[in-house]
Structures are given as C-alpha cells and as structure tokens.
Amino acid sequence: MTAQPASSNIIWHRATVTRARREALNGHRGAILWFTGLSGAGKSTLAHAVEEQLHQRGYRTFVLDGDNVRHGLCKDLGFTPEDRVENIRRIGEMAKLFIEAGIIVLTAFISPFRAERERVRSLVEQGDFIEIHCDSPLEVCESRDVKGLYKKARAGLIPDFTGISSPYETPQNPELIVNTGTTDLNSCVRQVISELKRRGILEKV
Numbered sequence: 001m002t003a004q005p006a007s008s009n010i011i012w013h014r015a016t017v018t019r020a021r022r023e024a025l026n027g028h029r030g031a032i033l034w035f036t037g038l039s040g041a042g043k044s045t046l047a048h049a050v051e052e053q054l055h056q057r058g059y060r061t062f063v064l065d066g067d068n069v070r071h072g073l074c075k076d077l078g079f080t081p082e083d084r085v086e087n088i089r090r091i092g093e094m095a096k097l098f099i100e101a102g103i104i105v106l107t108a109f110i111s112p113f114r115a116e117r118e119r120v121r122s123l124v125e126q127g128d129f130i131e132i133h134c135d136s137p138l139e140v141c142e143s144r145d146v147k148g149l150y151k152k153a154r155a156g157l158i159p160d161f162t163g164i165s166s167p168y169e170t171p172q173n174p175e176l177i178v179n180t181g182t183t184d185l186n187s188c189v190r191q192v193i194s195e196l197k198r199r200g201i202l203e204k205v
Contacts, residue, residue, distance in 0.1 A: 019099070019100050019101075019102060022100070022101055022102035023102035025102070026059075026060045026102040026103070027058070027204050028059055028060070028102075028104070028201070028202060028203070028204060029102070029104075029200070029201055029203070030098065030099035030100070030101065030102040030103050030104060030105070030128070031099060031104050031105075031127075031128055031129075031130060031196075031201045032095045032096075032098075032099055032105055032107065032120070032124065032128060032129045032130065033047070033050070033104065033105070033106040033107070033130050033132060033192070033196075034095075034107050034109075034111070034117065034120065034129060034130065034131045034132060035047050035106065035107060035108045035109075035132045035134055036109065036110065036111045036117060036131065036132070036133055036134065036171060036174075037110065037133060037134030037135065037136060037168075037180065038110065038134075038136060038138060038141045038162060038163045038168055039110060039141060039145075039149060039150070039161075039162060039163065040136070040140070040141030040142065040143075040144040040145055040150070041134040041135070041136040041141055041180050041181070042134050042136060042144075042180035042185075042188070043066075043108040043109070043110075043134045043180075044063075044065050044066070044067075044108040045185065046108075046132075046134060046178065046180060046185065046188050046189065046192070047063050047065070047106040047107070047108040048063055048065075048106075048108075049185055049186075049188075049189045050106060050189050050192050050193065051063050051106055053189055053193060054104060054193075054202075057202075059104055059202070060102065060103045060104065061103065061104045061105070061106065062098060062103055062104075062105050062106070063105075063106045063107075063108065064091060064094065064095065064105060064106070064107045064108070064109075065108050066108055066109045066110065069087075069090075069091060069109075070087075073090060073094070074086075074087050074090055074091075079158075079159075079160050079161075080160055081113075081160065081166070084112065084113070084116070084160075085113065085116055087109075088109065088111050088113075088116040088117070088119075088120065089116070089119070091107060091109060091111075091120070092116075092119065092120030092123055093123070095107055095120065096123045096124055099124060099128055104201065110162050110168070112162045112166065112167060112168045112169060113169055114169045114171065114172065117131060117171070127199065130175045130176065130195070130196070130199065130201070131171055131174040131175050131176070132174060132175065132176045132177075132178060132192065132195075133170070133171045133174040133176070133177045133178065134178055134180040135177050135178065135179050135180060135181065136179070136180045136181030137181050138163050140181040140182075141163070141181075149161065150163075150164065153165060175195065175199070176191070176192065176195045178191055178192065
C-alpha cells in the first residue's frame with residue numbers, strides 16, 4: 001500500500017506537458033529496467049553497458065547505481081532491513097519521475113526483497129517495469145569481490161549482508177533472466193537489447 005503524505009495541505013499539480021508529449025519529443029518510450037541480483041552479480045556493469053549501447057543509438061537514458069545513490073539521496077540510510085526497504089522506496093519514486101520524463105532509466109540495486117520490487121512495479125503502468133534478474137552463483141559473486149565485502153561478512157564484520165546473513169529473494173516471474181555468472185558481457189547486453197525490442201520499448205514514437 002502507498003503511504004499517505006505527512007501533510008494534507010498538498011495537491012498534485014497536473015502539468016500541461018505530459019509523458020506522451022515528452023516521449024514524442026524523445027522519439028521513444030520511457031521505461032524502468034530494474035536490474036536485481038546479489039552483490040557482484042554484474043548489475044552495474046550490465047546496466048552501464050546497456051546504457052552505452054542505447055545512448056549510441058540515440059535513446060535518452062540514465063543509470064541509477066546503488067553506490068552512487070547512497071552518496072546523496074540515500075546517504076542517511078544504512079543496511080538494516082528497514083533501511084533497505086526505504087532505499088528501494090526512494091529509488092522507485094525517482095525512477096517513476098524519470099519515465100514520466102520519457103527516459104529509459106536503468107537501476108542497479110541488489111533490491112533483495114520481492115515485496116519491495118513489486119511495490120515499485122505497482123507505481124507505474126503495466127509494461128513500464130522490466131525486472132531483469134542478474135543470475136550469478138554466490139561463489140562467482142564472491143570471486144569478483146573486489147571490495148572484500150563477502151570476506152568481511154563471513155567474518156561477522158558486516159551485519160545484514162545479502163547472501164550471507166540476510167536473504168536474497170529470487171524473482172519469481174522476472175521479465176528477463178540473464179546468466180551473468182558465466183555469460184560474457186556482450187552477450188548479456190544483446191540479450192537485454194533483444195528483450196527491449198521484443199517488448200516495443202525501443203520502437204520509435
């Protein structure tokens with residue numbers, strides 16, 4: 001359920017410049033590409049690689065990256081289950097603004113809880129939210145652990161670490177599953193681009 005605003009003295013202002021008009025100006029639909037998976041699964045790498053391909057083809061895009069967002073919008077949040085929920089709530093609301101602007105927004109967040117991912121999906125129209133599961137075995141993710149986070153988590157130095165001391169709830173019906181554990185990056189990018197074409201996201205408007 002959507003929480004009610006803290007104040008009753010606010011009214012939604014409806015702009016004359018609509019999403020449809022912005023999309024017509026951009027020449028394509030807006031959409032949320034929601035990359036989810038364990039730390040080290042390749043979410044950010046894949047999201048940025050897909051954005052590069054889309055940008056070169058003339059699409060208006062923006063990547064919301066987990067670490068980057070925590071430097072600003074969500075720097076007041078930790079990694080407790082409650083803070084994770086609030087982190088994804090904020091990201092969802094921001095992603096919604098991007099598609100209202102007619103932009104293809106790519107989000108790279110662990111987003112471990114199904115309920116929170118579904119809550120973001122419920123914010124937008126059907127077909128606007130493309131959940132992409134970056135599927136990689138835990139052992140592969142650990143082998144890519146350049147920050148040493150898994151090692152610290154296994155030593156008990158990082159509480160509530162997804163995959164170790166906090167659960168990751170695998171998507172049940174994602175729009176796309178990409179095997180980022182064993183498939184090379186270029187093939188993963190092609191898989192995402194093909195899915196976007198199939199769903200009409202990349203059709204010119």
